[in-house]
Amino acid sequence: MSTVVVSAPGRTLARGVGRGLRDWIPALVILVAILVGWELAIEVFDVERFLLPKPSAIAARFWEERETLWAAGWFTFQEALWGFAAGCSAAIVAALVLARFRTLGTALMPYFIAGNAIPIIAFAPIAIAWFGIDKGSKIAIAGLLCFFPVLVNTLKGLTSVKPSSIELMRSYAAGETQIFRRVRIPNSLPYLFASLKVASVLAMIGAIVAEYFGGSLTSLGIQIKSASALFNFETAWAAILVACILGMSFYLAIALVERIVTRWYPSAPRGR
Amino acid sequence: MSAAAVTIAGLTKTFQKGGTTALQEIDLELQPGEFVSLIGPSGCGKSTLLRVIADLVEPTGGTVHVGGKTAHQARVDRDYGMVFQEAVLYDWRTVAKNIALPLELAGWNRRRRAERVGEMVDLVELSGFENHHPWELSGGMQMRVAIARALSFDPKLLLMDEPFGALDEMTRERLNLELLRIWEASGSTVVFVTHSITEAVFLSTRVVVMSPRPGRIAGIVEIDLPQPRSVDTREEPRFFELATELRELLRGRAVKAARVEEGVH
Numbered sequence: 001m002s003t004v005v006v007s008a009p010g011r012t013l014a015r016g017v018g019r020g021l022r023d024w025i026p027a028l029v030i031l032v033a034i035l036v037g038w039e040l041a042i043e044v045f046d047v048e049r050f051l052l053p054k055p056s057a058i059a060a061r062f063w064e065e066r067e068t069l070w071a072a073g074w075f076t077f078q079e080a081l082w083g084f085a086a087g088c089s090a091a092i093v094a095a096l097v098l099a100r101f102r103t104l105g106t107a108l109m110p111y112f113i114a115g116n117a118i119p120i121i122a123f124a125p126i127a128i129a130w131f132g133i134d135k136g137s138k139i140a141i142a143g144l145l146c147f148f149p150v151l152v153n154t155l156k157g158l159t160s161v162k163p164s165s166i167e168l169m170r171s172y173a174a175g176e177t178q179i180f181r182r183v184r185i186p187n188s189l190p191y192l193f194a195s196l197k198v199a200s201v202l203a204m205i206g207a208i209v210a211e212y213f214g215g216s217l218t219s220l221g222i223q224i225k226s227a228s229a230l231f232n233f234e235t236a237w238a239a240i241l242v243a244c245i246l247g248m249s250f251y252l253a254i255a256l257v258e259r260i261v262t263r264w265y266p267s268a269p270r271g272r
Numbered sequence: 273m274s275a276a277a278v279t280i281a282g283l284t285k286t287f288q289k290g291g292t293t294a295l296q297e298i299d300l301e302l303q304p305g306e307f308v309s310l311i312g313p314s315g316c317g318k319s320t321l322l323r324v325i326a327d328l329v330e331p332t333g334g335t336v337h338v339g340g341k342t343a344h345q346a347r348v349d350r351d352y353g354m355v356f357q358e359a360v361l362y363d364w365r366t367v368a369k370n371i372a373l374p375l376e377l378a379g380w381n382r383r384r385r386a387e388r389v390g391e392m393v394d395l396v397e398l399s400g401f402e403n404h405h406p407w408e409l410s411g412g413m414q415m416r417v418a419i420a421r422a423l424s425f426d427p428k429l430l431l432m433d434e435p436f437g438a439l440d441e442m443t444r445e446r447l448n449l450e451l452l453r454i455w456e457a458s459g460s461t462v463v464f465v466t467h468s469i470t471e472a473v474f475l476s477t478r479v480v481v482m483s484p485r486p487g488r489i490a491g492i493v494e495i496d497l498p499q500p501r502s503v504d505t506r507e508e509p510r511f512f513e514l515a516t517e518l519r520e521l522l523r524g525r526a527v528k529a530a531r532v533e534e535g536v537h
Contacts, residue, residue, distance in 0.1 A: 165361045
């Protein structure tokens with residue numbers, strides 16, 4: 001009997017995590033090298049601090065103003081999260097409807113592709129008029145930014161199913177609902193998660209940029225903007241650092257959910 | 273059982289695209305328990321014929337009955353199991369869950385499903401691989417999962433569309449023997465599409481030779497080799513005679529077709 005060598009899935013996963021940690025070492029070395037190089041370059045070339053502050057100065061400011069910064073970060077993160085939730089769920093529902101009613105999907109697809117190309121950020125000042133200066137306008141921009149990529153990708157995942165997969169289901173007298181539940185939706189999950197990861201980044205960008213046009217004082221966008229206006233660049237950089245940490249955590253959280261949900265995916269145990 | 277396993281009468285299939293006649297005036301009757309192969313060059317409509325029996329393709333004219341019912345009713349009643357050229361396994365399901373798919377759709381409860389999956393895994397000799405995912409298996413093993421899935425709900429009819437076409441010769445011959453063992457054990461009727469002459473002779477009780485453009489039945493050959501077939505069957509003189517007969521039937525048509533084309537020029 002010709003058998004392929006396979007290891008138990010659990011063990012593969014454990015080994016995957018171990019390998020993952022080892023994979024991080026070179027990246028960490030690079031990070032340290034960049035920080036040291038940055039620090040030294042500013043010393044050596046005597047760069048003005050408003051052009052580029054030293055990493056150590058940013059870190060110090062980050063520590064001094066940690067309470068204000070984290071409060072602002074949390075505020076902005078909430079906007080991003082709500083925008084993400086609203087935009088992505090609307091996109092998923094729309095994708096399901098369009099995959100079910102293909103003529104509608106074909107008719108609307110060009111507009112979605114066009115919609116995807118709109119620089120949505122440009123609407124931020126108008127969004128303030130529509131949804132108010134508070135969280136509403138930021139959530140709207142973040143949500144709108146998430147909507148198109150998630151819609152287009154999920155729709156692709158729902159519809160790019162091998163014809164034989166559908167024929168098999170039909171041979172079992174399965175109806176459209178069954179085909180969706182058991183074939184199209186599982187097939188779309190890798191596509192969906194790829195777009196959710198993109199959307200998590202877009203939601204943070206959307207929320208912060210929308211704040212630049214006005215909003216709560218306890219938000220990252222306003223913090224960055226007012227600190228820069230006051231030549232307080234260390235604070236601006238520290239706020240950006242907070243945005244990075246939150247954005248990356250958001251991204252990693254989705255990647256983790258993806259790993260759990262699509263463990264069956266051929267390339268999942270090997271890491272992507 | 274009085275009704276024929278499959279009855280095809282005056283079947284014609286014309287495809288809208290290009291207006292090609294895939295099948296013309298096909299008449300064929302299969303008795304329960306038969307193992308019938310459909311063989312012919314590509315474009316002879318053998319896969320289309322199988323899909324018409326499966327009610328996956330609508331015929332243009334004529335009728336198809338499966339076990340006395342219309343093909344549509346037979347599909348709705350889940351009277352047949354189908355195996356495609358590719359295994360068509362769902363990557364997100366384990367081997368056990370792939371086999372259980374038709375049982376889930378038929379509304380079997382968890383315990384009955386688990387019991388039947390266990391039997392099927394034994395039947396196709398995949399014990400120990402229940403919790404593996406399809407992409408962890410070799411091509412031959414994947415095909416065995418597909419066969420187990422097609423047989424899991426005990427269909428009276430098994431439709432197979434070049435199931436071993438993508439496998440290497442060694443795996444193919446081993447799976448041929450396994451398929452015969454399963455066929456004998458289950459007593460179901462098999463319609464088997466292939467482009468391999470030796471495979472058709474080895475497996476079948478009857479071989480339907482088809483010719484292309486338009487797809488028609490060129491001849492039907494009874495395979496009178498003794499049952500059960502074994503590794504030695506392939507070495508019997510009668511095996512070669514039958515293979516030669518099929519080959520000539522296929523070639524005869526090919527030669528004739530070539531002559532017709534010459535005449536046109």
